[in-house]
Ligand SMILES: [Fe+2]
């Protein structure tokens with residue numbers, strides 16, 4: 001069985017390179033014929049309050065033939081206050097606006113013999129009522145999932161792969177990670193998938209005395225080369241092959257991309273510059 005994760009589409013209603021790249025990836029995803037597709041956030045180019053960008057993204061994503069679930073990123077709902085990019089903080093109104101277009105900001109799906117869980121990482125550490133509601137729901141998951149092997153997705157990584165980088169809210173807060181892992185101690189999580197970094201990397205993380213895969217998905221919109229490290233700063237998607245070869249609960253992530261993409265820094269994308277201007281932000 002195949003599940004595809006795409007991430008960080010950063011779509012502008014003005015179109016441009018990120019739109020054209022996503023259209024090509026939609027065709028690739030349909031060629032792969034996955035059973036289920038996850039978008040791990042930063043659907044919109046930059047501004048969570050721009051409903052036109054959200055709607056433009058929704059229309060392109062509607063071309064995906066497999067069932068799709070979408071998670072919010074910091075550019076969709078804002079993020080927790082400290083170091084929020086351009087001071088765009090997560091609010092209940094922004095979470096509601098996201099959900100009205102893309103559905104719930106956290107969800108669980110049964111896909112074949114697997115469970116696939118999506119978490120809203122942007123409300124973690126926010127103190128919003130939505131955060132406590134999500135924790136209550138997370139604590140109900142073990143009874144719901146039972147013995148199924150599970151994939152868990154969030155926009156921000158659960159572990160910070162670049163401990164030296166502290167200024168970008170690069171992962172969920174340490175206290176949230178501890179609470180999450182403790183709440184899911186009885187769930188057979190086979191892999192964690194995240195977005196936000198715009199880099200592809202696969203690491204092994206120690207969880208409850210065993211090693212679990214953590215997959216940082218590449219962006220479809222544009223890559224980030226500036227974080228350092230040895231991760232692959234190229235655009236793409238991740239195809240997860242589940243339950244083949246190494247047993248029923250096994251997972252193998254594959255990096256997939258296309259030779260027809262526009263692969264330039266965001267500063268060379270005019271629609272990105274327009275979105276920055278509209279926010280009054282200069283880099
Ligand atoms: Fe992003």
Ligand SMILES: [Fe+2]
Nearest residue numbers: 042073074196
């Ligand atoms: Fe992000």
